[in-house]
Amino acid sequence: MASTKKTLLLTGASRGIGHATVKHFHAAEWRVVTVSRQPFDKICPWPQGEKDHIQADLNDVDHYDEIIERIRAKLNEPVSGGQLAALVNNAGISPKLPQPLAGTGSPRMGVLDTALTTWQNVFNVNLYSSALLARGLFDELKAAQGSVVNVTSIAGSKVHPFAGVAYATSKAALAALTREMAHDFGPHGVRCNAIAPGEIDTSILSPGTADIVEREIPMKRLGKPSEVAQLIYFLCTSQSSYVNGAEIHVNGGEHV
Ligand code: NAD
Numbered sequence: 001m002a003s004t005k006k007t008l009l010l011t012g013a014s015r016g017i018g019h020a021t022v023k024h025f026h027a028a029e030w031r032v033v034t035v036s037r038q039p040f041d042k043i044c045p046w047p048q049g050e051k052d053h054i055q056a057d058l059n060d061v062d063h064y065d066e067i068i069e070r071i072r073a074k075l076n077e078p079v080s081g082g083q084l085a086a087l088v089n090n091a092g093i094s095p096k097l098p099q100p101l102a103g104t105g106s107p108r109m110g111v112l113d114t115a116l117t118t119w120q121n122v123f124n125v126n127l128y129s130s131a132l133l134a135r136g137l138f139d140e141l142k143a144a145q146g147s148v149v150n151v152t153s154i155a156g157s158k159v160h161p162f163a164g165v166a167y168a169t170s171k172a173a174l175a176a177l178t179r180e181m182a183h184d185f186g187p188h189g190v191r192c193n194a195i196a197p198g199e200i201d202t203s204i205l206s207p208g209t210a211d212i213v214e215r216e217i218p219m220k221r222l223g224k225p226s227e228v229a230q231l232i233y234f235l236c237t238s239q240s241s242y243v244n245g246a247e248i249h250v251n252g253g254e255h256v
Contacts, residue, residue, distance in 0.1 A: 005082035006144070007031040007075060008236065009137070011058060011129065012091030014041040016202030017151065020225030021088060022046060024233050031082045033074055035067070036091065058091050058129035059121050068136035075140060083144035084137060086236035089130035089174075090151045093122055094167040094204055107206055109164030119166045126170035131177055134192075138185070145189040147236045150178045152196045154251050162206040171196075175247050182245030191244040193235045197228050198251025212254075219252030 008025045012018045013034035022032050026046045033052045034040075040053040054074060056067045075084055095118055096107035109118065130150050134141070141148065155163035156171030174194065181192035199209050201222040213222060231250050234240050249255050 005029065005031050006085035007033060007082040008086045008088065009033045009035070009071060009075075009084060009133075010088045010090055011035045011133070013053070014038050014044055016204060017197065017200060017225045017228045018090045019044040020229040021090065021232050022049070024226065024229040025086075025236075028233065030085075033071065035071065059124045061124050061128060061132075064129070064132045064136070068133065071133075071137065072140070083146070084140040085144045085146045086149065087134060087137060087141060087146065088149045088151070088232055088236070089133065091125055091129065092151065092153075092167075092171075092204075093125050095122065095164055096162070096206065104161075105208060106161055108160075108162050109166065111165050114164060114166050118164075122164075122166035122170050123173075126167065127173050127177065130174060131181075134181060134185075138188075138190070141185070141190045142188045146191075147240075148181060148185070148190065148192040149232050149235045150174050150181075150192070150194040151232075152178070152194045152247060154196055154198045154249070154254055156196065157255065161212065162208065178247060179245050186244050191235075191240075193240070193243055193245065194247040195228065195231050195235070196247050196249050196251070196255075198223060198249070198254035200225055200228055200250075217252045217254045218256065221252065223250060223252060 008030050013022050014036045025032050035054045035056050037057050039055050040050040054070050100107045134148050152175045153171040155168040156175050178194040199222050228250050
C-alpha cells in the first residue's frame with residue numbers, strides 16, 4: 001500500500017535554516033529528501049536522512065536534468081513513499097570580499113568588485129535552480145496539490161551592508177520568480193510563496209552583524225533558524241491554504 005506520509009524536498013540542508021527546517025518537518029512526521037553540495041552531514045542527523053540525501057551541485061546547470069532524474073528516482077523509491085507535497089528552495093550562496101574594505105570593514109561585493117563568474121555562480125544556485133527544480137518536478141507537485149517555498153532575503157529589497165550585489169539581485173529576482181510561479185502554478189493547485197529572512201543566527205552572517213541588530217532591528221536580537229523553519233512549515237500546510245504569491249518577512253521588523 002502506498003504511504004500517505006507527505007514528502008518535503010529541501011535544497012541546502014546541511015546547516016543553518018535548512019537544518020532547522022529538516023528537523024521541524026521530520027518532527028511533524030514528513031519524509032524529508034535533501035539536496036546539498038556536501039555529502040550527508042552527520043552534524044544534522046535524522047533517521048532515514050543519509051538514505052534520503054542527494055549530493056549535487058546546484059551551480060552545475062548543465063546537469064540539472066540529471067539531478068532532477070536522481071530526485072525523481074529517490075521520490076519513487078517504495079520504502080517510505082509519499083507524494084511530493086513541498087519543495088523548499090533554500091540553498092543559497094553569498095560571496096564576500098576576501099578582505100573587508102579598509103575604512104568600512106565591510107566584506108560587501110559591490111558592482112565594481114563582482115566578476116562575471118561570481119554573477120553566474122550566484123544566479124545558478126540562488127535563482128535558476130529554484131525555477132528549474134520546480135519546473136522539473138511540477139507533475140509531482142501537482143499530483144500532491146503541493147506547495148513551493150523560495151527562501152529570499154531582506155537584501156532583495158534594500159541595500160544591505162554585507163550582502164553583495166549579485167546576492168541581492170538574485171534574491172530580488174527570486175521574489176519576482178515567486179510571483180510568476182504563483183501565477184503559473186496556481187491554476188493547477190500548486191501554491192508558491194517566499195520567505196525573506198533578515199539576520200538569522202547561522203554561519204552566513206558576517207562579523208559586524210551585532211551593529212545591525214542594535215541599529216536596525218526593533219526586536220534587538222537575531223532570529224533563530226527554528227523561527228524561520230516554522231514559517232516555512234506554515235506555508236507548506238493547509239493552515240496557509242489561501243496564501244499564494246506572498247513574500248513574508250521574518251526579520252524582527254528590520255524592514256520597517
Ligand atoms: P548556510 O550557508 O548555512 O546554508 C546554505 C546551504 O546551501 C548549505 O546547506 C549549502 O550546502 C547549500 N548550498 C550552497 N551552495 C550550494 C550548491 N552549489 N549546491 C547545493 N547546495 C548548495 O546558509 P543559511 O543561513 O542557512 O541560509 C539558507 C538560506 O537562507 C539561503 O538561501 C540564504 O540566502 C537565506 N538567508 C539567510 C539569512 C541569514 O541570516 N542566515 C538571511 C537572509 C536569507
